[in-house]
Amino acid sequence: MRAGVLIGATILSCAFATSVYAEGNAAAGAIFFKGRCATCHTAAKGAGNKIGxxxxxxxxxxxxxxxxxxxxxxxxxxxxxxxxxRLKPYLTNPRGVLPGTKMTFAGIRKDEDNANTIAYLATLK
Ligand code: HEC
Structure with missing residues (x-):
């Protein structure tokens, strides 16, 4: 019974996680990236490093x-x-998830922005 509940909960949370990222909108993520990440990061192939x-x-x-x-x-x-x-928790709270990281970025508050940003990062290939 307990195992059943646990498995049910796991399936539910996986389905949820999948749907959030499936809904991640790369175009919206690109806009978010420009506003929040591009001060420190380039995204184009061969573009140089900045602060990050x-x-x-x-x-x-x-x-x-x-x-x-x-x-x-x-x-x-x-x-x-x-x-x-791994991206989701890091982008939500960089220094909380990885103490000692040089990424002095407060973190993305909204799950939707996070999912969009990750969807955008996944297009950079
Ligand atoms: C204030 C500057 C700054 C901002 C803003 C910033 N970053 Fe970073 N980022 C860094 C630095 C510096 C590092 C290197 C961290 C380290 O070495 O600990 C980094 C590392 C990363 C890494 C790991 C890269 C690798 O090669 O392992 C990812 C992914 C990343 N940032 C994504 C983002 C995204 C997405 C955003 C916007 C939501 C963002 N960063 C905003 C400075 C920044």
Missing amino acids: PNLFGVFGRRAAAVPDYNYSAAMKASGIVWTMD
Whole structure:
């Protein structure tokens, strides 16, 4: 019985997570990125680093992979691969999720903006 409830809850939460990201709107994410991320990040292939690393191809890649960017020790040691389930908490609260990160960004408050931004990052390939 308990296992049944647990499995049910897991399926429900997975379905929810999938639907949130399935609804992520890359075009809206691009606008959000321009306003909130582009001060520190470029997105085009081969564009240089700014305060933060170039983010082309970041989706699905291991953290700290841009060769000519000087990442924090925390990021280098994180072992993160930037899939949805790692991007969402990092973008929501960078320094809460990864103490010692150099990304001094407060975090995205709204789930919708977060999902849109991730949908946009996934197009950068
Ligand atoms: C104030 C500057 C700043 C802002 C604004 C900012 N970032 Fe960052 N970001 C950084 C820095 C600096 C790093 C490197 C972190 C480290 O080495 O600990 C980083 C790292 C990252 C990484 C990991 C890159 C990798 O190669 O592992 C991702 C993904 C990322 N940022 C996404 C975003 C997104 C999306 C936004 C907008 C919602 C954003 N950042 C806003 C400065 C910023």
